[in-house]
Amino acid sequence: MPDERKPKKSPYTADRNMPGAFEGETVTRRRFMTATVHGAGAVAASAFALPALAFALGPVFTRQKFDWQLVGNVTDFPTDTYIPRVVAIVAGIGEAGKSTVYMRRRNPAFDKDKPDQYNRIIAISTRCMHLGCPVRYVEAAERFICPCHGGVYDFTGQRTGGPPVRPLDRFYTEIRNGNEVWVGPRYSVNSELHRFSPRDPGEDTDGIGQYLYPARFSTPKK
Amino acid sequence: MRLLPPIPDRLKPAPKRPGTAAPQKPLELVQEAGISAVDWIDERTSLSGGLRWLLFRKVPKGTNWFYTLGSATLFAFLSQAVTGVFLAMYYRPDVAGGAYESVRYITNYAFLGEFVRGMHKWGSSVMVILVFLHMARTFFFGAYKYPRELNWVIGVTLLILTMVMSFTGYLLPFDQRAYWATIVGVNINGTGPLIGPYLSDFLRAGPEFGATTLSRFYAIHMLLVPGLIAALVGAHLYLVAKLGTTAPPWLKAEHKEPELEAKAKA
Numbered sequence: 001m002p003d004e005r006k007p008k009k010s011p012y013t014a015d016r017n018m019p020g021a022f023e024g025e026t027v028t029r030r031r032f033m034t035a036t037v038h039g040a041g042a043v044a045a046s047a048f049a050l051p052a053l054a055f056a057l058g059p060v061f062t063r064q065k066f067d068w069q070l071v072g073n074v075t076d077f078p079t080d081t082y083i084p085r086v087v088a089i090v091a092g093i094g095e096a097g098k099s100t101v102y103m104r105r106r107n108p109a110f111d112k113d114k115p116d117q118y119n120r121i122i123a124i125s126t127r128c129m130h131l132g133c134p135v136r137y138v139e140a141a142e143r144f145i146c147p148c149h150g151g152v153y154d155f156t157g158q159r160t161g162g163p164p165v166r167p168l169d170r171f172y173t174e175i176r177n178g179n180e181v182w183v184g185p186r187y188s189v190n191s192e193l194h195r196f197s198p199r200d201p202g203e204d205t206d207g208i209g210q211y212l213y214p215a216r217f218s219t220p221k222k
Numbered sequence: 223m224r225l226l227p228p229i230p231d232r233l234k235p236a237p238k239r240p241g242t243a244a245p246q247k248p249l250e251l252v253q254e255a256g257i258s259a260v261d262w263i264d265e266r267t268s269l270s271g272g273l274r275w276l277l278f279r280k281v282p283k284g285t286n287w288f289y290t291l292g293s294a295t296l297f298a299f300l301s302q303a304v305t306g307v308f309l310a311m312y313y314r315p316d317v318a319g320g321a322y323e324s325v326r327y328i329t330n331y332a333f334l335g336e337f338v339r340g341m342h343k344w345g346s347s348v349m350v351i352l353v354f355l356h357m358a359r360t361f362f363f364g365a366y367k368y369p370r371e372l373n374w375v376i377g378v379t380l381l382i383l384t385m386v387m388s389f390t391g392y393l394l395p396f397d398q399r400a401y402w403a404t405i406v407g408v409n410i411n412g413t414g415p416l417i418g419p420y421l422s423d424f425l426r427a428g429p430e431f432g433a434t435t436l437s438r439f440y441a442i443h444m445l446l447v448p449g450l451i452a453a454l455v456g457a458h459l460y461l462v463a464k465l466g467t468t469a470p471p472w473l474k475a476e477h478k479e480p481e482l483e484a485k486a487k488a
Contacts, residue, residue: 059427059434060420090432094318096401097432131406148406198429200422202413212415218429 059218066185066220067091071103073179077121079107082137085123087171087183100126101171101183102137102144110156113193118172118222121181124157125169132201135168144168158191165204167191172222185220197221226271227278275463282469288363289467291356296455298349302387303452305342306444313394315440317433321396346388353384365468373461376454383451390443393436404439405431 013021013028021028071085082102090097102124106115111122124144126134133148143160144153152161157168172184188196190205196215199205203213264270281289312332314324328335357377360366366374393404408431412422427434 057424060423062428064429089430090428092318093433096317096396097430132409133402133406148402200412200419201409203419213412213419214416216419216423216429218423220429 061217064218064220066222068174068182068184070180071101071183072181074105074121074175074181075179077103077105077181079105081139082124084137085183089186100134102126103173103181103183113189117174118184119170120175121173122156123171123173123183125171125186127169127201129159129164129166129168129201130162156193157189165202165209166199166206167193169198184222187222226274227280229274229278279463279466281467282473284470284473285467286470288359288470291352291359292462295349295352295356296459298345298352299451299455301345302342302349303448305338305345306448308338309342310444313440315394315437317396317436321394321436325395325397346391350384350388353381357381362471363468364471370461370465370468373458373465376458376461380451380454380458383447383454386447387443387451390439390447393439394443396436401431404435 010016011026013025014023018028067088069087071087077083082104084100085103086098087101088097089099104122106120106122111119113119124137126136126144128135128146128148128151130146130149130151133146133151135144135146135151135153137143138145142155144157145151146162146164150162151159151164153164153168154160157170159165159167167189169186169188171186174182174184176182186198188199188205190196190210196205196210198216198219199213203209205213309328312324312328312335314320316324325339328339330336360374360377389404389407392407393400408422408425411425412418414421423429425435425438426432427438
């Protein structure tokens with residue numbers, strides 16, 4: 001029920017005794033000018049602020065390319081130990097873009113994940129799954145060991161000790177032309193070696209972690 | 223002008239005694255010239271009022287050396303700003319090896335380069351230490367309480383920005399330590415749930431440490447954050463001058479103010 005003691009104000013400025021009001025005008029010229037100036041200022045500011053912001057955020061949404069790289073012949077790689085190969089993760093920036101990959105031929109005695117065309121050669125990433133330091137394969141212990149905070153992984157890259165949250169990442173590999181071993185982009189695995197799109201270190205792929213750390217828009221696809 | 227603090231006696235302009243001759247000695251002439259130059263500026267800007275407001279504030283009894291920690295932090299920031307500008311004249315944010323080489327050139331070959339880089343490198347630690355000491359002083363003296371809460375909030379923002387400076391600056395020498403520390407630091411950011419992975423991508427400019435990560439860190443380090451720090455330091459100082467400083471907590475009010483009491487009665 002409307003309050004009758006307050007008469008409803010007319011929308012027309014002329015009826016409200018505004019000085020200098022025009023007939024049929026509902027917004028005063030002062031308010032119109034204020035809104036216009038603020039609006040113009042907002043448009044002018046967004047004209048540089050929004051493109052700059054999008055420019056800075058662009059890489060988050062840009063899918064990177066990965067060039068498959070030839071790293072040797074099938075017979076170069078043993079089945080019971082790893083040999084290191086260097087792969088350019090990011091091309092054109094020298095040493096900062098390269099990473100060591102430990103590689104061997106698939107061996108049914110250790111490798112229980114489902115065989116397909118991408119894991120006939122096993123390529124283990126040296127990026128520790130704690131915070132990204134480079135792990136080293138120690139032949140005598142048959143373990144991957146991280147120098148930073150003591151992460152330890154077994155022969156197949158499964159975590160056996162220390163702070164890492166998931167097994168070591170792997171790379172897609174393919175045998176092309178019968179003999180050539182090619183290395184493709186990185187992928188992450190969970191403790192059952194199911195494949196995930198590449199996650200950063202420190203991001204769990206088991207349990208609730210796989211939902212807390214979603215896939216990114218920027219990681220290269222095979 | 224009534225609200226402004228009084229000018230100290232020795233700075234008050236004294237009228238000439240009658241019969242004093244116009245200045246003749248060179249020193250007096252130089253003094254006259256200086257005064258008239260300052261007058262010329264003051265007549266057009268009224269800056270002297272602001273300076274009086276800023277410099278001739280009353281400070282509470284018991285003010286001691288702990289109260290200089292804020293100025294010391296500001297000095298550390300200015301030192302970082304000046305040495306940083308001159309380091310930027312030699313530094314190249316080139317990820318393919320040029321960055322390391324340019325830092326090597328600064329350290330080993332540029333005249334006084336080792337000194338200026340050392341000032342910047344060690345000064346950064348000094349600044350972080352001073353920020354924390356200043357913060358501890360404010361906390362233990364209760365100087366964050368009403369009406370100074372906003373200044374505490376600005377101060378905490380400045381602390382975070384100082385940390386951002388430390389993080390982004392650590393990468394710039396681009397040696398092994400810088401590279402791996404940044405990898406680890408970005409990955410710590412990435413462990414934040416849901417937005418962590420995207421935050422990492424933003425910091426690195428992509429899914430991996432890439433061609434523009436270094437220049438991104440460099441731009442944040444030398445353009446974005448210093449501007450923010452300078453602006454917030456201005457706001458911080460304005461509030462200090464506006465609200466005044468606190469007396470140390472061990473100081474009790476020694477006597478009541480008779481003038482105020484008389485006013486309250488009237």
